[in-house]
Amino acid sequence: MTGMLARYERLVAAGELQADPDQRRAAQRLDRLQKDLEAENPGGLLSRLFQAKKARPQGVYMWGGVGRGKSMLMDLFVETLGIEQKRRVHFHEFMLEVDQLIREERRKESGNPIGPVAKRIAEQVRCLAFDEMVVTNTADAAIMARLFTALICDENVTIVTTSNRPPADLYKDGLNRSLFLPFIDLVEAELDVLPLNGPTDYRLDRLGDLETWHTPLGEEATAQVREAFFRLTDYAPEDAAHVPSGELQLSGGRTLHVPKSFKGVAVFSFKRLCAENRGAADYLAIAHAYHTVIVVGIPRLSPENRNEAIRFTKLIDALYENSVKLFATAAAEPEDLYVSGDGAFEFERTVSRLKEMQSSDYMARGHGLEA
Numbered sequence: 001m002t003g004m005l006a007r008y009e010r011l012v013a014a015g016e017l018q019a020d021p022d023q024r025r026a027a028q029r030l031d032r033l034q035k036d037l038e039a040e041n042p043g044g045l046l047s048r049l050f051q052a053k054k055a056r057p058q059g060v061y062m063w064g065g066v067g068r069g070k071s072m073l074m075d076l077f078v079e080t081l082g083i084e085q086k087r088r089v090h091f092h093e094f095m096l097e098v099d100q101l102i103r104e105e106r107r108k109e110s111g112n113p114i115g116p117v118a119k120r121i122a123e124q125v126r127c128l129a130f131d132e133m134v135v136t137n138t139a140d141a142a143i144m145a146r147l148f149t150a151l152i153c154d155e156n157v158t159i160v161t162t163s164n165r166p167p168a169d170l171y172k173d174g175l176n177r178s179l180f181l182p183f184i185d186l187v188e189a190e191l192d193v194l195p196l197n198g199p200t201d202y203r204l205d206r207l208g209d210l211e212t213w214h215t216p217l218g219e220e221a222t223a224q225v226r227e228a229f230f231r232l233t234d235y236a237p238e239d240a241a242h243v244p245s246g247e248l249q250l251s252g253g254r255t256l257h258v259p260k261s262f263k264g265v266a267v268f269s270f271k272r273l274c275a276e277n278r279g280a281a282d283y284l285a286i287a288h289a290y291h292t293v294i295v296v297g298i299p300r301l302s303p304e305n306r307n308e309a310i311r312f313t314k315l316i317d318a319l320y321e322n323s324v325k326l327f328a329t330a331a332a333e334p335e336d337l338y339v340s341g342d343g344a345f346e347f348e349r350t351v352s353r354l355k356e357m358q359s360s361d362y363m364a365r366g367h368g369l370e371a
Helices: 004-013 021-038 044-049 070-080 091-107 114-122 138-154 181-190 202-207 219-233 237-242 270-275 280-289 303-321 347-356
Strands: 059-063 086-090 127-131 158-163 191-195 246-249 255-258 260-262 265-269 292-298 325-330
Touching: 004 021, 004 070, 021 059, 021 070, 021 158, 021 191, 059 070, 070 086, 070 127, 070 158, 086 091, 091 114, 091 127, 091 138, 091 246, 114 138, 138 158, 138 181, 181 191, 202 219, 219 237, 219 260, 219 265, 219 292, 219 325, 246 280, 255 265, 255 280, 265 270, 265 280, 270 292, 270 303, 280 303, 292 303, 303 347
Parallel strands: 059 158, 059 191, 086 127, 127 158, 265 292, 292 325
Antiparallel strands: 246 255, 260 265
């Protein structure tokens, strides 16, 4: 099997990728990790001579802005990694699985469930690869240090992950963040932290001149946001029927079904987000979890829809303040969405933000970074 670095260099030579020093450093580091994982004795002779304590190769944490090639490098790494015990999984999906395993272990009344859960996971994998590590849920934050300490230090699982944030900014301003700080210490001690903030935003390049706001509602508008989804995720349009869904964890143990969710891009209906009883915390969870949100079916709003208008304002505030990219199908331009009714005057700020969110300057922001 062709290794990670050789495959990456072929893509650059073919002009499919632009030369990027950060990407190349990451590709070289991942290539070394592949060789260690594929070796019979990870770490090689030198480690054995000096009796290295670690029985696993050091993992990797890649972070950087949207479109800098993190997911592409992760795909290349997993695809070219020559071991069977490997798994690439979205971080939210993994944590939902962990929740289920914890419930199963607790039903056995066998004490602390974290160790047995880590052991069950490690039975299947030597290398766990996560895309888009982001922590928004208090319950996850409280167990992650113990879970990943058990996986890495006790079960010798190598972790490779991507994130839009450096480790120190994970779960920033989160509730009871002190419980999460040991996880940050663990990442910085056990994973090599690699920044990817090169000059090329490949996602913006792929979008080309595709607009973000599409009106009126109809097949043409729907086709445009579908095209945006496929360009942003590299998902094959011919396999559209199998686009994965997801479950986003919310506060209070609740979950939100995400009809389409892939590589940090989520698709929702306006009805699901704004016609149901939701608050600012729900919208912040969405804004933290996804770098791009597609909202379909935004209607004209009237005095009878004041609650929907208020929720929509909260949604846009959360997306804007976290520099989330927004694609939408709507019945009208932003300035014509809600022209009368309670809060219509305040809605003008939402209109202003929606206009700014269509600009090239806004689109170039990194996820989670407000200008």
